[in-house]
Each structure stands twice: as C-alpha cells, then as structure tokens.
Amino acid sequence: MPVPQQLEPTRRTSDTDYYEIVQSPATVEIIPGLRTPIMGYNGTFPGPTIVQNPGRRVVVTHKNALSVPTVVHLHGGTTPDDSDGYPTDFVLPAQTYGTFPTMPAMPAMPGMPAMSDPDAVVTRMQRDYTYPPQPRAGTLWYHDHRMAFTGPSVYRGLAGFHIAHDTEEQALPLPRGARDVPLMIADRAFASDGSFMYPAIDPTMRTTPGVDKPWVNGVMGDVILVNGAPWPVMKVDTARYRFRILNASNARTYQLALQNSSQGFTQIGTDHGLLPAPLHQDTVVIAPAERFDVVVDFSGHKVGDEITLVNRLGSDSTAAVMHFVVARATKDSSSIPSTLSRTSPITPSGSMTRRTMKFHRGGQGEWLINDQAFDPSVSQADVPAGSTEIWTIISDFHHPFHIHNATVQVISRDGKAPGRYDQGWKDTVFVNKGEKVQLAIRFSDLKGRFVFHCHNLEHEDMAMMATFRIT
Structure with missing residues (x-):
C-alpha cells in the first residue's frame, strides 16, 4: 500500500514554512498493467502530504500547469478568506486562457442562467495560499474547489492530506512515525484502457458543467482505492497503528469494519482533532469528506494473520476496502490514554442566533x-x-x-x-x-x-x- 510522500518546505523562516506544488497532468499506473491519465498535485494521486507543526504558518504556492482553471480549498482549515478557496477565485492555467476576463462569467448547467462574480479574485498561473497556525491538531485535506467542476477535478486526482499538529497531541503516547498512517479512501470507475470513467457532460471541463442524467444523485465507482491503489495490502507489526481515515469519494458513504479481528476500532479523533476520551467503535460510518482518527491494535494477532477492512454498505467489488497482513512481531511502547483532549460541549442558549x-x-x-x-x-x-x-x-x-x-x-x-x-x-x-x-x-x-x-x-x-x- 502506498503512503503519500510528505512534502518538504522549499524554505523556512522563524515562523513560516513555504511549499510549492505544481498542478499538472500525469499518467500513472493505478490498475496493474494499465496507464491512467490524472490531474495531480505534483503529478501524483493523492497529492503530497503537508504537515503543519504547532505555531507555524504555512504558505503554499500553487502553480497551475493544467488546461483548466483551479481553486484550492484547505478542507477543515482556519483560513483567511483570500486563501480559503472561494469557488470563483480561479487560478487560470495560462496568460491567454480561453475567453476568461479578470471577472469571469461562470459556465452554466443546462437550463440555468450563467452567473458572474465581480468580487472574484482571479490570478494567472499561480497563487499563494496562506494558512495561519491551526487552532487544533487535525487531519485536514486540500482539494480542488472550482465552481461547477469540483466533482470531475477531485475524481481525476486533485486531493491530498494536510495534517496539523498541536502540543497537546504531540505530548500523548499515541502511535507515531511509520505507525501513524493516512488512508484516503475513494471509489473510481475505469474504462478498459485504464482511464477514469467520469460521466461529465463536457469531458474537457471548459464549457458545460454537470453529469449525465443517471448520475445526478452522485457519481460512484466499482473500484475502491486507498491512497490511490486498488484494494491494497499493508504489512503491519504486532503493534498499535493510528489510521487517519478520509473519505475522499465524490458520493459514496462507507460502513467500515474489520473482518477476522475482534478488536474493532478505538476512535480517538474526528474532523477537527482529538476526542475528549477514546471511544470504541465496532464499525465506522463515514460520509464523503468526513475524517475518523482511529487506532487499530494488531498485538493480539500472530504473524501471518490477515485482516480485511470491509465496507458493509458495499457489494461485490465495493464490499472490500483493503487488507492487513501481520508480517512482524515487535515490541510497542505506544498507548491510548484515557484522556485525549481538553474540549467542552457547547450548550445552546436563548441568546444564540x-x-x-x-x-x-x-x-x-x-x-x-x-x-x-x-x-x-x-x-x-x-x-x-x-x-x-x-x-x-x-x-x-x-x-x-x-x-x-x-x-x-x-x-x-x-x-x-x-x-x-x-x-x-x-x-x-x-x-x-x-x-x-x-x-x-x-x-x-x-x-x-x-x-x-x-x-x-x-x-x-x-x-x-x-x-x-x-x-
């Protein structure tokens, strides 16, 4: 199973880490023996992982080398409005792209009027996105957010992890390093030549947005990818692993469970960081864009055991997600403390709007x-x-x-x-x-x-x- 590469800063100052990402076309092997054209951050799917450490500001320069406009949204981020990825704040791919003026008119779905946005902030070829220190540790992700074309853009590969840490989380004895693993789960459909099958009205993504009528409820595929690989196998130790699970599917919801294991999941976090205390879950129901931070303990297994992560809402090829094979016996110094985070519930009051x-x-x-x-x-x-x-x-x-x-x-x-x-x-x-x-x-x-x-x-x-x- 592949793990997305962690991106290294191009430079650092006393309080800021600077990164560069090129949004570019690429051809990769997803289905063994076939080549799939993608739109990728640095030409990969998923894109590289950005790690934001406590107290550090992050600036990411995105360069658009694609043939269509893009917008980058840090999903879950606390972000200034000019870096949040408002869907009309395009990064155009070239100085002479199409007929887009400074204030573009939006392509319209059939039967709907075109829109314009005089407040759109449009740049050409690149844009700096600035992210202040995040208030809490959490598994965030970045993805394309272009008006009317987010679905095909993400489907073709424009998604990656952005993991934020804080001092509270870093002080805990949770699994870390090679045992802290992001898992991006996404379903896709493929043509016989290996290309993505997305039912777009306009496959060029330049004129008319939307999908063919049978898919208006949401596009789902019959191949389950984890970190860009179909039904992968991960070799694990007899130890605890932290899995940061992201549902990056366009429309599919999963009910995840561990087959051939009695351990289940210990949920330690969700979209915006750690829970107050760990929570045992036999299954995890995860909708598009949700994140679940879980620990799976393989210490009760012996070398050679195989455990399958299954989808109880799936059938046939969508019923299995990935496999774990216990490959090594080892010692494990990690643990799950009974208290994880200092958070308090919100109590509604009459003064709240x-x-x-x-x-x-x-x-x-x-x-x-x-x-x-x-x-x-x-x-x-x-x-x-x-x-x-x-x-x-x-x-x-x-x-x-x-x-x-x-x-x-x-x-x-x-x-x-x-x-x-x-x-x-x-x-x-x-x-x-x-x-x-x-x-x-x-x-x-x-x-x-x-x-x-x-x-x-x-x-x-x-x-x-x-x-x-x-x-």
Missing part, C-alpha cells in the same frame, strides 16, 4: 439550499466573527453538510441525542434523508465571505452551495 437551512432538489434538477441555487452575490447568513449559532439542517436526500472556516458540534438528530459517529468537533456532518440535524457552529474570527454546501460533489456542482459572511 438560530437559522434553518433546507437542502432539497429543485424543479430544474438542480440541488438547492432554502430554494436558492448558488449565487456568489447572495449571502444566506451574515455572522459575527467568533460567534456561535444554532443551525438546523433539513434534508430531502443524503447530504454531507460542510461549512468553511467554522467548527461544528452535533446537538441533536430529529430531536434525539447525537449518534455514535457525531462526537467531537467536526466540519462535515452527514444528514440522512428526511432528517433534521441541529448543529452548534462556532465561526472563526477571520472575516470575509465563505461557503457552506453539500459535500456530495455532484450536488455541490449542481448549485447546492451558499455564501455566508463573517463580519
């Missing part, structure tokens, strides 16, 4: 929020910097709710207590069909315009996104 956001299908086949298709000029919420609000998300389908530059706690589901997978600080919350999920959202003190949206990427591209402003 309350809002309702209805996620639903529109009459033209688009996906809407409060009857509104995405419009950069319309803010559905203006919120004070650093404030906490109570939002109720109402869903007519399966929608992973994601909000930028804020952190979330689940207060209730249909008036009942949060579920087992709702614990801790999150930025992505799965809302099932017909549910009402109440969230406490704590907004950053970084002001500007940001978005919230469904992280089923086809829904996001088909207008299920809205602007909010931190004031």
